[in-house]
Amino acid sequence: MAYKLNFREVVYALSEALDLVGIDDIYHGKRVAFMAAECAIAAGYDDEFVNELIYIGMLHDCGVSTTDMHKNLVTKLEWKDEQYHCDRGQMLMKKTALFKTYADTIYYHHTHWQDLRDLPVDEKVKIQANLIYLVDRVDALRAQIQLPLNEMKAEIYRIVFEHKDTFFAENLIESFMHASERASFWFFLEDDALEEYLHEWTAKGSVTEVSYDQLREIAIMFADIVDTKSPFTAQHSFGVASLSLYFGKKLDLDEHRLEILELSALLHDLGKLRIDDAILNKPGQLNMDEKLAMNRHGFDSDMILRKIKGFKEIAYLASLHHETLDGEGYPYRLKGEDIPLEARIIAVSDIFQALIQSRPYREAMSAENAYNILSEMADEGKLDRDLIALMRENLSEVYRRASVPERSLMSL
Ligand SMILES: [Fe+2]
Ligand SMILES: [Fe+2]
Numbered sequence: 354m355a356y357k358l359n360f361r362e363v364v365y366a367l368s369e370a371l372d373l374v375g376i377d378d379i380y381h382g383k384r385v386a387f388m389a390a391e392c393a394i395a396a397g398y399d400d401e402f403v404n405e406l407i408y409i410g411m412l413h414d415c416g417v418s419t420t421d422m423h424k425n426l427v428t429k430l431e432w433k434d435e436q437y438h439c440d441r442g443q444m445l446m447k448k449t450a451l452f453k454t455y456a457d458t459i460y461y462h463h464t465h466w467q468d469l470r471d472l473p474v475d476e477k478v479k480i481q482a483n484l485i486y487l488v489d490r491v492d493a494l495r496a497q498i499q500l501p502l503n504e505m506k507a508e509i510y511r512i513v514f515e516h517k518d519t520f521f522a523e524n525l526i527e528s529f530m531h532a533s534e535r536a537s538f539w540f541f542l543e544d545d546a547l548e549e550y551l552h553e554w555t556a557k558g559s560v561t562e563v564s565y566d567q568l569r570e571i572a573i574m575f576a577d578i579v580d581t582k583s584p585f586t587a588q589h590s591f592g593v594a595s596l597s598l599y600f601g602k603k604l605d606l607d608e609h610r611l612e613i614l615e616l617s618a619l620l621h622d623l624g625k626l627r628i629d630d631a632i633l634n635k636p637g638q639l640n641m642d643e644k645l646a647m648n649r650h651g652f653d654s655d656m657i658l659r660k661i662k663g664f665k666e667i668a669y670l671a672s673l674h675h676e677t678l679d680g681e682g683y684p685y686r687l688k689g690e691d692i693p694l695e696a697r698i699i700a701v702s703d704i705f706q707a708l709i710q711s712r713p714y715r716e717a718m719s720a721e722n723a724y725n726i727l728s729e730m731a732d733e734g735k736l737d738r739d740l741i742a743l744m745r746e747n748l749s750e751v752y753r754r755a756s757v758p759e760r761s762l763m764s765l
């Protein structure tokens with residue numbers, strides 16, 4: 354079915370997820386979006402061009418899932434292997450119909466102007482990519498130069514000018530100078546003001562129909578970003594979605610419920626983007642603080658997704674995948690009947706899929722061993738017995754579904 358959504362809200366919420374990878378600095382994408390938009394307005398570009406830059410700005414670092422890589426984004430002018438996140442960003446955007454047109458701009462957002470200028474690339478892509486590059490680096494410089502505003506501004510202008518015609522196009526530097534003359538340009542980079550600016554922009558967006566397939570593609574893109582965060586979780590969200598859908602069909606859920614189930618399953622671990630790589634990939638036991646940081650991800654998935662009007666149920670279902678029927682789960686400690694069927698399905702699928710994958714602290718398990726663990730959990734009153742019985746009856750198919758790679762997800 355079609356969903357009525359404000360697309361600006363969808364992109365804003367997803368940018369929140371991407372920005373969370375910064376852990377302490379969770380506004381990079383938003384600052385880039387704001388600065389790019391203001392420079393484009395100063396240069397006299399039309400609304401469409403400006404709006405595109407806000408979308409691209411918010412999504413430009415979608416190729417970054419790990420906190421280690423994110424540190425480079427905001428602390429260095431250039432770094433080794435920086436093109437990797439541009440390649441990956443382009444690949445992710447290309448596969449998603451609603452973002453496809455931005456794929457090349459993302460690809461070139463760290464390319465020096467002296468190289469980009471002469472490439473056989475669309476003019477608009479060149480300008481937008483180089484403008485994103487310029488303000489993106491301004492954001493990195495801002496983080497490094499710890500001086501009062503006027504001195505910091507002067508230092509940023511000096512460095513940017515040093516790279517005129519090599520890194521950045523001259524006319525784009527001029528637009529940046531023009532836009533950033535006002536002190537308000539810099540004040541808007543503060544968290545509260547930035548949120549206000551983008552909320553106003555989001556509120557101006559109109560509600561349009563987005564088809565399920567288009568929405569699913571976006572969910573798949575974000576599932577991919579989450580799964581890439583750790584080498585151990587490759588394809589995890591896809592496997593959970595595929596297995597959840599299998600259970601949903603077996604239980605005769607109607608088409609709409611199946612759609613909600615699949616989207617919630619694909620996005621269930623979105624909040625994991627906020628977890629430090631060191632915790633996620635730790636080989637040993639987590640201490641109390643690390644556990645807390647790890648366990649809050651369901652809550653964070655909820656907070657990100659509920660910002661999209663029309664997504665409240667998906668947000669809620671996604672957030673419940675670590676709740677257990679005995680009321681000992683997290684983050685809400687719901688009990689029994691208070692946990693909806695779809696959330697129980699995702700919980701069972703999540704544990705099974707994780708068990709058949711290797712983790713930093715253990716090897717991958719066989720279907721039989723994974724089932725035994727889930728069966729024990731059902732006996733302890735944690736998981737839904739009917740689902741575990743269904744799993745037993747169809748164990749080899751359950752295993753196949755949970756190990757499905759993304760490519761085959763489409764054909765299920
Ligand atoms: Fe970047
Ligand atoms: Fe960036």
Ligand SMILES: [Fe+2]
Pocket residue numbers: 621622650651674675703
């Ligand atoms: Fe999880």
Ligand SMILES: [Fe+2]
Pocket residue numbers: 589593621622703
């Ligand atoms: Fe998970």
